[in-house]
Amino acid sequence: MGWALALHGGAGDVPRTLPPESREPRLATLRRCLDIGTAALREGRTALDVVELVVRELEDCPHFNAGRGSVLTSAGTVEMEACVMEGATLHCGAVSGLSTVANAVSLARLVMEKTPHIYLAFDGAEAFAREQGVETKDPSHFITDNNIERLRQAKEANRVQIDYTQPAAGQSQKAQAVVDDNCQTGTVGCVAVDAAGNLATATSTGGLVNKMPGRIGDTPLVGAGTYANALCAVSATGKGEEIIRRTVARDVAALMERGDALPLRDAAARVVAGAARGAVGLVAVSRQGEVCMAHNTTAMFRACATEAGHTEVGIWTDAADAGTGADGETVSVAL
């Protein structure tokens, strides 16, 4: 037992040559968010408050693909989405198609708490945001130069670019360099279990580079990118379409519910191993305070902390690293 926390900033096949100027700001944000979440849990804040707080911080960081720093649609606009879920009550809220709301995760929470619905999208979600008086920004707030460049490259390559993928072979060395610099960002998410054993999860994203306007990914879909129940809380990241069809977050919980009740790490490892290679990463915590960060990509921007004192911040995972963490509670599985 005890509190635990894990967060991610996207999973993908990130080259180890990622330059320090791309790596360090992200690691610094992960550390800072971990500290914020840890402090909040120590103060006795609920898991739900903590995941919202941490994801807001991640959204505000322009180096990750959520909130400020969201990637652009084929029309050059941002369409952000987010989801939040509380394990004990199964209460959940989700939003899609946001273009002006500073913190999508907080609007998702308001949908959960202030409407009879779970999920609001596009104009209706924006209208609700105004009705609730949440902070809004001009769309330009969200759009970074890096993402304008990434969209240009994706259009040049004439394809939908998964937000972390490497450029297609044959692109110029210059393009390669720019993509290496800019594309290693991803969806953000946080899971937490507080000292009282309450579980919560939240995920937020700008989606895919060059996505069609109107495209909804796995992040806001309860059971796909985000799920929590009485046993565990999960936030997934990666190729949205693969996560949707495998209901990745729900399946981790479903495996823990089955007759022989798989432990968290086995459930997570099985779900990740079952998905297409290079497609899925997730962070999860159990009611017992276990943490798991599993991915079948070469990397996942991630961090975790437990009350027992285990802390981890990382990007890549060697096969040799996989297995039991320092205190036997934490596990990072690369498959």
Add this chain to the structure above:
Amino acid sequence: MAPWAIAIHGGAGVDPNLPEHRQEEAKRVLARCLQVGVDLLRAGAQALDVVEAVVRELETDPFFNSGRGSALTRAGTVEMEASIMDGRGRRCGAVSGVSTVKNPVSLARRVMDNSPHSYLAFDGAEEFARAQGLETVDNSYFITDDNVGMLKLAKEAGSILFDYRIPLAGTDTCSALAGAADSNGGGVHKAGMVMNGLPISVYAPETVGCAVVDASGACAAATSTGGLMNKMAGRIGDSPLIGSGTYACGACAVSCTGEGEAIIRCTLARDVAAVMEYKGLPLQQAVDYCVKERLDQGFAGLIAVSGTGEVAYGFNCTGMFRGCATEDGFMEVGIWE
């Protein structure tokens, strides 16, 4: 070769006092749509094509709440949604916020087949429909006089009318509605009607869905809806959500209907499949387990087929418009338990 099977629904939560002639009409529509599927299956059609064709029929008929006859938003508009899933490879497509596409289920299929994505919504979905050349109609095509009247009643009751359309005064959340059920000895439906004294000779158009296993053993499911009467603009329910309203894999295909928020919370459709896969229960037991144990305070129903040719359904509210047929000649259309 495996035996084929098909199940369809036109929504769960039926007014217990639905007039006899309306019941008969519902059964006629269900039987006609079921027969469309049976004929296709006998001709060797694939499960995916069958669920799309059958849901198109159900959408086009104004009796049920999808396509023409969809429930209205607070603003009096129609925002339809649908999803489709192919158990082979778990491919899927979904749409929300569709306002002019005559058959949203076919747009969902195009998203699956012809876009790099799984789910498109609102303006982007409408644009894609135009790019794909799908049949579109004016939004007014979908709006029936009955539903204009129902919206007015819903607004007067100050509540959102769930698609089984029993407005309860002073309740505006699913859990509150469920609480009301408990305090009234479980008789939420009767309680709701008594509390509101609403004339219940109103029509009950509902969400529609279809689940099929074809002779090759492939499973597919599709669901389509207009959503909740008096819903907020932009509201997305369970129908387009893979794993909630719709799911198909190798083991089974499932389509759900009812209180969308309750279905989403327990990812009902995926749960039936997960219980089969992870607990090893046969189809009907998995359905019964999920309806009883997973829905907790929500009201919903579902239909399902297994990869081995069984059909099953379950619901925890008064009635579900449904029909099913199997290759050995069994065919059934029903409303009540």
